[in-house]
Amino acid sequence: MIETGTKAPAFSLPDQNGVMRTLEEYKGKKVILYFYPKDNTPGCTKQACSFGELYPQFQEKGAVVLGVSKDSVASHKRFEEKYGLPFTLLSDTELTCIKAYDVWQEKMNYGKVSMGVVRTTYLIDEDGVIVKAFGKVKAEENPAQMLEQL
DSSP: OOOTTSBOOOOEEEBTTSOEEESGGGTTSEEEEEEOSOTTSHHHHHHHHHHHHHHHHHHHTTEEEEEEESSOHHHHHHHHHHHTOOSEEEEOTTOHHHHHTTOEEEEEETTEEEEEEOOEEEEEOTTSBEEEEEESOOTTTHHHHHHHHO
């Protein structure tokens, strides 16, 4: 996990509509950047839907929510449409952003060790500096936890 007080690594990734997005374009806003393992899985769906429900409150506090996984643009589009998600999902199939934010790690699943995305959320301030970092977050609790941090 990246230390707080560190400049957030820049990225350029396609969103669920195939539009390239960069961290730079959100300068002047707080950014909730959350990394999750996979679209349409139980924990990831709960987390995304909770962020969606609280999204108006994030907007009121001047924050944007960006979800990142290694799923494809098409997968993100289906995920967004299925659950009516009001925020941006970024596709990182090359793992560039995922690795830059140090969330590609060894995971233990049913006794097997494999590499994967560790559910992690960063709060980035208006100047692009990481002010909070939460690793191994609980999917359901994370959105409310992040709202409290704003």
